[in-house]
Amino acid sequence: MPRNSDVDNFISALNHPHKAEMEKLREIILGVDDKIEEAIKWKCPTFMYRGNIASIVVRTKSHAQVMFHLGAMLKDDTGLLEGEGEQVRYARFQNMAEVEQKQKALEAAIQQWIKMKSAGGG
Numbered sequence: 001m002p003r004n005s006d007v008d009n010f011i012s013a014l015n016h017p018h019k020a021e022m023e024k025l026r027e028i029i030l031g032v033d034d035k036i037e038e039a040i041k042w043k044c045p046t047f048m049y050r051g052n053i054a055s056i057v058v059r060t061k062s063h064a065q066v067m068f069h070l071g072a073m074l075k076d077d078t079g080l081l082e083g084e085g086e087q088v089r090y091a092r093f094q095n096m097a098e099v100e101q102k103q104k105a106l107e108a109a110i111q112q113w114i115k116m117k118s119a120g121g122g
Contacts, residue, residue, distance in 0.1 A: 003030065004038045007045045014058060021064035022056050024099050025106070029054065029066075032110040050117035053110060057090075064093040066106070074112050078105035 011023060022045075029047050030036055037048045044055040044067075057065040068074065071081050071089025080102055081089035091106060093099045 006040050007038050018064040021099050053113050066091045080105040
């Protein structure tokens with residue numbers, strides 16, 4: 001799980017009601033595969049593998065939110081991903097219990113991205 005000190009510092013300084021959930025989401029995403037990298041992009045922790053996978057959206061205060069930049073490309077039978085736009089999908093987490101409840105679905109979405117990109121797709 002490679003960690004970027006810029007993201008460490010960003011999250012450390014973050015004043016957000018769902019900071020603990022965001023830290024757990026980061027841990028989950030980075031834990032999926034060692035090939036995943038992270039950086040601060042668009043003033044958000046962003047995760048990449050052969051392109052941008054997802055960002056933790058920090059402007060939303062009512063819940064923790066992960067934005068999948070090209071989430072419409074992912075097959076989601078779990079109901080994790082919300083949205084009907086051409087590209088973006090969101091995963092919302094109201095509390096830590098919901099992060100834990102949706103962890104497997106989140107991991108599956110990240111794994112699907114890595115598999116697709118490793119095969120040259122997308």
